[in-house]
Amino acid sequence: MNKKLLLPVLVLSTTVFAGTIAPLPSEAVHSEASTEAIAEKQGLNNGNKPLFVIEKQAVKQKASNAANALEHLEKNTSKYKIKNPKASLLEKKTEKDELGMTHVRFQQSKNGIPVEGSEVIVHYNQNNAITSVNGEFNTSVENAEVTTEPAISQEQALAAAKQAVNAPEKLDYAPSSELVIFPFGDKSYLAHKVNVNFLSEEPGNWYVYVDAETGKVIDQYNALMHADGYLPAEGSGTGVLGDHRKLHVSHKNERTGDGTKFYLQDNSHDGLDGIYTYDLAHQWGGLPGEVHSKVGSAWKAEYDEPAVDAHYNSEKVYEYYLEEHDRNSIDGEGMAIKSSVHFGKDYNNAFWNGHQMTYGDGDGEFFVPLSAGLDVAAHEMTHGVISHSGGLKYQFQSGALNEAFADIFGALVDEEDWEVGEDIMAEAAKESGRTSLRSLSDPSKYPVGSRYAPYGDGSGMYPSHMDEYYDLPRDLDNGGVHINSSIINHAAYYTGEQIGKEKLGQIYYRALTVYFTPDTNFSQARQALIQSAIDLYGEASIEAIATEDGLTQVGITE
Structure with a gap:
């Protein structure tokens, strides 16, 4: 008899798990409200x-x-x-x-x-x-009296931030800090906005707001969004699922005793600083690791498979953004695209940490190596695009939009279906009924984690409509960034089915890069998406009508 597996809810880009599926409580806390009212309740009523x-x-x-x-x-x-x-x-x-x-x-x-x-x-x-x-x-803020002279230094703020997030003494990236006016609740603070980035079994890309007058932490959230001298060459390899991949690689003009050493380093694209795939050798730190290399240009060993897929998929996502949106790399200016594989041991996640993609190998029970998914690579790289474009804050509705757009572009780059993560599920997970991470066409076919269920409508499933919205506090999934994102996902699905994925991508990319700001909520996203469709195709166009219809069908009506 096969045992029924409880699949941990994978949260691409944040922590490892959102919790396991458990029996639902008999009653659930839920209140119907407009998108604007929800935004106000979530602490965004700060002026x-x-x-x-x-x-x-x-x-x-x-x-x-x-x-x-x-x-x-x-x-x-x-x-x-x-x-x-x-x-x-x-x-x-x-x-x-x-x-x-x-x-x-x-x-x-x-x-x-x-x-x-x-x-x-x-x-x-x-x-x-x-x-x-x-x-x-x-x-x-415009009307308030706010001091602009900090009493707390950047060094003191950094110490407070590191303590608040339990950061290790040695950080993988130099921390950054800037002085901002931070509206929170009913007050505006002069604050040090500190970014602390580190790797461990629970990696973090934390933003911590430290009161510049008292040194106390006001708010914090984890925004981990779960080579000269080389000559270009062509190589090949086998991916995690057995696919044959043609690869752009590099080598140095030198030979070892066994032959020429080749590197997963692609310098073949004009105006791009390169595509690099690194090996972390199952370490929990030390990003990015060593460029994955071997003697000979054929990567066919089992250990090579995650690196082969990461390298191949990175190029495919790069080509999508270049060909469809005339965007040169993640920042639009040709920044190097970096991926690291073999992160940690049995790590069931992939993430964008503000600098690069990182992939775990999975535990073999629920997930295979996560670099196997083209849509997973597109999801993570899109987080980078978002951070260099609309800059959607990774909390509440703006964070849900951040996650949704990563999912949507994952489904656009991987054109085959409206699922995300179908290629990274291990056999045991599939046997238990979990055949993908999330579904844009039918979000409610999967349950949310047991910790989140009480904040929904009682169904315990991913929401497809604003009537099913999860009113989560900020300390659970950053206020629902992975849960409520499925509402926007479903709106995109409705629109895409009417006008096709190519036009859907044009409309959503324009809204992200032209109209979105860090605090854009669902209601503002509706306006931005409809206006983007009008800009591109005209006010009474089928495309503008389909965009509005998709949002209306999921209850985002104002």
């Missing part, structure tokens, strides 16, 4: 006011630049509810897109210090006319 204004008549300017955008905002303070735009908005970046539109992104500041999560974007058409303004502006 950050969503802004999305479509100009009925485009406002002509002499040029599409930041100066003219500020002048426009100054002339329309009552419309945008920004009292003094020139004093409170700093230009962050200005970009021109393939439609000829220009987008000026401003960072809200107070006395030159950035306000966390508050950005305003002014959009011009190709005729230098302002067509829309969107983002968030924090009116509470």
Whole structure:
């Protein structure tokens, strides 16, 4: 008799597990509310006011630049509810897109210090006319008296942050810190925003907000989103599932006693700093490890298989973003794409840590090596794209959007189906009924972890509609980033079935890169996605109607 396996809920990009599936309680805590009301309840009622204004008549300017955008905002303070735009908005970046539109992104500041999560974007058409303004502006910060002189040093803040997250003394990456105005609850704090990144059996990419006056931790969350002298060459290898892979590799112009040594290092793409696959040799630290190498250009040993898939899949994801969205690598500017395999022992996860992808080998019972999944690679690399684009904060609804977009682009790169992770499930998991990690077409076919079930509608399954939304606290799954993401996933599925995956990708990529800001919630995402479809295909187009319909079908209606 086969025993029934309780599959740990894999959380790509965060901690190893979200918990195991367990019997559900007879009663569940749930309250129906609009997306805006939920966002307010989750502690986002800190004065950050969503802004999305479509100009009925485009406002002509002499040029599409930041100066003219500020002048426009100054002339329309009552419309945008920004009292003094020139004093409170700093230009962050200005970009021109393939439609000829220009987008000026401003960072809200107070006395030159950035306000966390508050950005305003002014959009011009190709005729230098302002067509829309969107983002968030924090009116509470604008009106509040906030000191801008820290009493706590960066070194003291770092010590407090490391202690708060139990970081090891030696960090894998140098920590960073910046002074920000951090709205939290009903108060605005001057805070050191400290990033602490480390590897262990529970790796972390923590953001910790330390009160710059008292040294106390205000908030924290883990944003782990679960070579010169080398000559290009071609090689081949066998992947985890037995697939034959053609590989772009490198070698040095030298020979060992056994022959020429080759490296999983691809320098064949113009404008790209390379694709590198490293071997961590089952260590829990020491990223990125050593570039995976061997004598001869054929990687066919069992130990090579995870590296072969990581290398091959990284190139496939790179090609997707380049060909479909004219994006050169994760940052859009050709940054090196790095992956490390053989992380730890029996590690059932993969993650983006803010710098690179890292893959565990799985335990062989629930998961095979996670680099086997093209959609898993696309999921992790998309987290990198998000961090360099909309920068969605990894908490609550913005974090759920972050996870959803990683899943959605995973399903777009791996065109075969609407599942994520179907290629990394071990036989025992499949026998128990878990044939993938998540499903965009039918999210509710899988249960959430037992810790999350009481916060839903009582079904205990992944939600497909806002009526099934999980009202999780911030210390569980960062407020539901992996759970509530399935609602957005399902909306994308409905739209994709109507217009196809290629157009779906164009619309969702544009919303992410043009309209999203760090605190974008579900309601704002609806506006951004519909506007992106209108930009690309026209106001009454099938594509715009399908985008709106997908969101409406999952209950995101405002």
